[in-house]
Amino acid sequence: MKYSAPTIKDIARALNLSTSTVSRALRDSYEINPATKKLVLEYAARLNYQPNPIALSLRERRSLSLGVIVCEVANSFFSQVINGIESIAYEKGYQVIISQSRESSEKEWRALQYLASRSVDGLLISLSTETTDLSMIRQLHAQGLPIVFFDRVAEDIPTHKVTVDGFQASHKAVMHLITNGFRRIAILANAAFLSITKERLAGYEKALLDHGLPMRREWIRYCDHGGMYYDEVETAIRSLLQLRPRPDAIFAASDKLTTNALRVLRLLQIRIPQQMGLAGFSNSELTELLDPPLTVIKQPAFEMGRIATELLLQLIESKRPIKEFETRKLQAEVLVRASTSLLKKKEHPRGLPTTSQ
Amino acid sequence: MKYSAPTIKDIARALNLSTSTVSRALRDSYEINPATKKLVLEYAARLNYQPNPIALSLRERRSLSLGVIVCEVANSFFSQVINGIESIAYEKGYQVIISQSRESSEKEWRALQYLASRSVDGLLISLSTETTDLSMIRQLHAQGLPIVFFDRVAEDIPTHKVTVDGFQASHKAVMHLITNGFRRIAILANAAFLSITKERLAGYEKALLDHGLPMRREWIRYCDHGGMYYDEVETAIRSLLQLRPRPDAIFAASDKLTTNALRVLRLLQIRIPQQMGLAGFSNSELTELLDPPLTVIKQPAFEMGRIATELLLQLIESKRPIKEFETRKLQAEVLVRASTSLLKKKEHPRGLPTTSQ
DNA sequence: TTGTAGGCGTTATCAT
DNA sequence: ATGATAACGCCTACAA
Numbered sequence: 001m002k003y004s005a006p007t008i009k010d011i012a013r014a015l016n017l018s019t020s021t022v023s024r025a026l027r028d029s030y031e032i033n034p035a036t037k038k039l040v041l042e043y044a045a046r047l048n049y050q051p052n053p054i055a056l057s058l059r060e061r062r063s064l065s066l067g068v069i070v071c072e073v074a075n076s077f078f079s080q081v082i083n084g085i086e087s088i089a090y091e092k093g094y095q096v097i098i099s100q101s102r103e104s105s106e107k108e109w110r111a112l113q114y115l116a117s118r119s120v121d122g123l124l125i126s127l128s129t130e131t132t133d134l135s136m137i138r139q140l141h142a143q144g145l146p147i148v149f150f151d152r153v154a155e156d157i158p159t160h161k162v163t164v165d166g167f168q169a170s171h172k173a174v175m176h177l178i179t180n181g182f183r184r185i186a187i188l189a190n191a192a193f194l195s196i197t198k199e200r201l202a203g204y205e206k207a208l209l210d211h212g213l214p215m216r217r218e219w220i221r222y223c224d225h226g227g228m229y230y231d232e233v234e235t236a237i238r239s240l241l242q243l244r245p246r247p248d249a250i251f252a253a254s255d256k257l258t259t260n261a262l263r264v265l266r267l268l269q270i271r272i273p274q275q276m277g278l279a280g281f282s283n284s285e286l287t288e289l290l291d292p293p294l295t296v297i298k299q300p301a302f303e304m305g306r307i308a309t310e311l312l313l314q315l316i317e318s319k320r321p322i323k324e325f326e327t328r329k330l331q332a333e334v335l336v337r338a339s340t341s342l343l344k345k346k347e348h349p350r351g352l353p354t355t356s357q
Numbered sequence: 358m359k360y361s362a363p364t365i366k367d368i369a370r371a372l373n374l375s376t377s378t379v380s381r382a383l384r385d386s387y388e389i390n391p392a393t394k395k396l397v398l399e400y401a402a403r404l405n406y407q408p409n410p411i412a413l414s415l416r417e418r419r420s421l422s423l424g425v426i427v428c429e430v431a432n433s434f435f436s437q438v439i440n441g442i443e444s445i446a447y448e449k450g451y452q453v454i455i456s457q458s459r460e461s462s463e464k465e466w467r468a469l470q471y472l473a474s475r476s477v478d479g480l481l482i483s484l485s486t487e488t489t490d491l492s493m494i495r496q497l498h499a500q501g502l503p504i505v506f507f508d509r510v511a512e513d514i515p516t517h518k519v520t521v522d523g524f525q526a527s528h529k530a531v532m533h534l535i536t537n538g539f540r541r542i543a544i545l546a547n548a549a550f551l552s553i554t555k556e557r558l559a560g561y562e563k564a565l566l567d568h569g570l571p572m573r574r575e576w577i578r579y580c581d582h583g584g585m586y587y588d589e590v591e592t593a594i595r596s597l598l599q600l601r602p603r604p605d606a607i608f609a610a611s612d613k614l615t616t617n618a619l620r621v622l623r624l625l626q627i628r629i630p631q632q633m634g635l636a637g638f639s640n641s642e643l644t645e646l647l648d649p650p651l652t653v654i655k656q657p658a659f660e661m662g663r664i665a666t667e668l669l670l671q672l673i674e675s676k677r678p679i680k681e682f683e684t685r686k687l688q689a690e691v692l693v694r695a696s697t698s699l700l701k702k703k704e705h706p707r708g709l710p711t712t713s714q
Numbered sequence: 715t716t717g718t719a720g721g722c723g724t725t726a727t728c729a730t
Numbered sequence: 731a732t733g734a735t736a737a738c739g740c741c742t743a744c745a746a
Contacts, residue, residue, distance in 0.1 A: 004418070005473070005500060007723055018733045023725060033731055048496050053476050054420070055723035057411045058738050061361070065471075073455070074436030082430060086457065090464075095471045098430070098455040100443065107447070114422075114452045116362070119410045139405050143362060262646055286641065289619055291648030364739055375717045380741060390715055412739035415722050 006047040015043060026051075057119070065095040066312065067115035069125045071103045072228065077255045077283040077301050078126070081150065084305020085124060092313055094121070101128040103225050112136055122146035122312045124305075127154060129191040129226045146315035150308040153195050153327075160311040161327040164299045166196050169332040170203030170253065173279050173297050176334060177249050178211050181342045182277045186219040186240050186247035188233070188257045190226045197222075200253040200281075219247055227256030230263065237264045249273070249340070252280025262290060262339075278339045281332075293337035300330050363404040372400060383408075414476070422452040423669065424472035426482040428460045429585065434612045434640040434658050435483070438507065441662020442481060449670055451478070458485040460582050469493055479503040479669045481662075484511060486548040486583045503672035507665040510552050510684075517668040518684040521656045523553050526689040527560030527610065530636050530654050533691060534606050535568050538699045539634045543576040543597050543604035545590070545614045547583045554579075557610040557638075576604055584613030587620065594621045606630070606697070609637025619647060619696075635696045638689075650694035657687050 008026070012019045017036070025032045025040035026049075057063040066089055070078040082098060089096045097120060101108035108128045113136075115123060123145060125137070134154050141147050141157055150162040177185055187204050190197045201220070208215050221236035233256075240247055250265075252258040258280030262272070270276050272292050279295040287294040307328055315322060365383070369376045374393070382389045382397035383406075414420040423446055427435040439455060446453045454477060458465035465485045470493075472480060480502060482494070491511050498504050498514055507519040534542055544561050547554045558577070565572050578593040590613075597604055607622075609615040615637030619629070627633050629649050636652040644651040664685055672679060 008725095009723075019723085020725075020734075021732055023723095024732085027725085031731060036731080050470065050473065052415075052723050053471065054411055054414045055738090056725090058409075058415050058722090058740095059724050059726095061738070063411070072436075073430040073439060074433060076431060079429075079431030079436070082457075095456070095468075099452070100439075111452075113407065114410065116407065143405075259643060259646070266646060284643065286616060286643050286647065289616070289623060289648060290643065290646050291650075293648075365741095366739075376740080377718075377742080378716055381716090384741085388715060393715080409739050412722090413741090415724095415738090416740055418722070 005052065006049050007052065008049075011040060011043055011047070011049065015039060062121050063095075063119060064093060065097055065120050066309070067111075067120035067123045067125075068096055068098045069101055069108060069111050069115070069123070070098070071101050071126065071128050071226070073098060073100060075255055076285065077151075077281075077299060080283055080301035081126075081305040081308075084302035084307075085309045086305075087302075088306050088309040088313070094313070101131075103128045103130055103228050105130040105133065109136060112140065116140050116145060122148070122316045124148050124150060124308050124312055126151040127194070128152075129194060129224060132193065146312055148308045148312040148315065150304055151196065155195055158325055160308075160315065160325050162304050162308040162311065163196070163199075163327065163329055164304065164332050165329045166199035166253075166332075167203040167206070169281075169297045169299075169334070170200040170251070171207045172203075173295070173334050174204050174207035174251055175210070176295070176336060177251065177277055177279055177340055178207060178213065180277070180340055182249035182340070183213060184219070184245055184247045185213075185249045185251055185277075186221065188227075188236055188250055188252040188261055188280070189220060189222050190254045190257070191224045192222050197253065204251060204253075218243055223257060226254050227252075227258075227260045230260055233257060233260040234264045234267075237261060237268075241268070241270075247276070249277030249279070252278070254281050255283060258282040258294065258296065259284065259287075262294065266291075272339050273342055277342070287335075288337060292339045295337045295340040296335050297332050298335055299332045304330060362409065363401075363406050364409065365406075368397060368400055368404070368406065372396060419478045420452075420476060421450060422454055422477050423666070424468075424477035424480045424482075425453055425455045426458055426465060426468050426472070426480070427455070428458050428483065428485050428583070430455060430457060432612055433642065434508075434638075434656060437640055437658035438483075438662040438665075441659035441664075442666045443662075444659075445663050445666040445670070451670070458488075460485045460487055460585050462487040462490065466493060469497065473497050473502060479505070479673045481505050481507060481665050481669055483508040484551070485509075486551060486581060489550065503669055505665045505669040505672065507661055508553065512552055515682055517665075517672065517682050519661050519665040519668065520553070520556075520684065520686055521661065521689050522686045523556035523610075523689075524560040524563070526638075526654045526656075526691070527557040527608070528564045529560075530652070530691050531561050531564035531608055532567070533652070533693060534608065534634055534636055534697055535564060535570065537634070537697055539606035539697070540570060541576070541602055541604045542570075542606045542608055542634075543578065545584075545593055545607055545609040545618055545637070546577060546579050547611050547614070548581045549579050554610065561608060561610075575600055580614060583611050584609075584615075584617045587617055590614060590617040591621045591624075594618060594625075598625070598627075604633070606634030606636070609635070611638050612640060615639040615651065615653065616641065616644075619651065623648075629696050630699055634699070645692075645694060649696045652694045652697040653692050654689050655692055656689045661687060 008019050008022045012022045025037045086096050099111035148160045153161040223232045227233050252261045282296040287296050365376045365379045369379045382394045443453050456468035505517045510518040580589045584590050609618045629635050639653040644653050
């Protein structure tokens, strides 16, 4: 059955006024008779009248809402970014509309389709791993829809971008692995063409190079869904375990890869870190409570959301077209824990493991 | 700067046609000359014309979108529910708009405000712990906005509800604790007035009763934010530890309470399960990888999302007002792991712990 | 086969 | 101080 909220027209009819008078009264216009105003306001309150945001959007050509597209909200990194986004949006009176692509370019496409055409005033997006065809985004951007990329950016679309310095972060983490005695370090990477994959891979390679360690092609495994499916991680790790010499550590280059790598290693009863060191990107709150506590790269996700949103609002609210775009690179931190500590201890202590850095 | 998508008017002007002809051509009406139709379609394609969903909504008085309000997306239970919701919505061509209340009735209110007034066709909501004033929801419901409650329901609003049988689940979990040798079982509960809190508490009490165990008021601790803030959990647990006799197990009655309880116990260096057993609700994928692996009640979250959405669409698409409402109660499963096993073992095995039922 | 007009809810502009 | 009208983008009943 149809739901129908009260409108200005209803009020006007009931009070025997014109819609314009009602409208002005509701907006507290100075040119309305105080008595009329009072009448209207009271009646509106009784009806719990709310202006219809759809009609407003149609008229004002804006919706005071921002679209966000991420692959999954069930991912600590993204949910923290979203909290950052909402914190700014909330301050500025914008509603945030979240859509998931679930790493499918088809779903991403549908979400874009829906959010575009002015149903949102701007867009924050981290690309799905599957996305190779940027034509739709490119077109929306060309039509003037303000877009800010974060995390997984489209390098050649000229707009603001917010990323984490994946090169530095990976470099630091892999250096840590090496100085802790690991020598044959494999990397589990996201889809190959993603900007973040390239960066993180480069940081990994640089660290090996810095220490004069060999770099082997077969130590690099790509997971095209970024570890969203357990199976792709298991396959990758099983194949790494076949290698001779066998890698002695795994560096996982994104959130789900890291936790799923732990799951696989536990399932295969591989002792961490004795038989295999493990470190990787993760923003999960639980990594220090895992067995073993995981050495992770933690990205400033909340901050990233805030900055991206500030840049987006700047784009939206600017009077003139903006031609100069920034690419902000944030620094991640490495939290060192037991999963990369080769010191011989039968058991890691039962209390909360110290996290350095 | 302003973004402006092409409209029917643009096409009409360019092709020297009326807007109605263009409109009909686009909708492939039989009464349009094939030649004209072709012309219009081609031009529209070139412009990447998309009908303005706002204008459509205004006209059709529906938006093909569903609103979802949860306290937090960064909560495995809710993110799984959302995936269930989206799976159905996607099939039926509805967009899902997610908003977070972050356990604040003020934010919940704003989200409701925004989503209502016909910007969504229906609403799926799990109440924030803070919400005591239901007047706004009640009014929207009275005005005819289709609403389905899930998880945290408003008992006295007559509409469909989907919940988990918290009584059974708690009862089963606490029975498990008792048969495993725990005797002084404390409970960490969500805000006291929530329906789910009452149910879960009742299941806990029944289990104690069944075994003739004492039930003590001081073994019940409420956390008004459902464990969203670490501090409230720490305070609660510290106070439990003061008690004499001290509880020998903690049963945590919701997601964040469970993982934060683990965090607190680890910080305080309390050995689990030797010094304190721990079990609780959690839908996190990581609980079996924690140290120790956690005994949890896992709710059928995805299923819950699917069912709630089916019921909502039924409400939305029904021609006549619906007077009969269902309350679906789903069963949760208990996954038994090391955190409640008092068998003396120096160390739980390093492989993946077996999980039964 | 195509065009005109009216309406969805709102507000700005121009009367009165 | 209040009202009539037009416009935002779309669709459709009715007219031509």
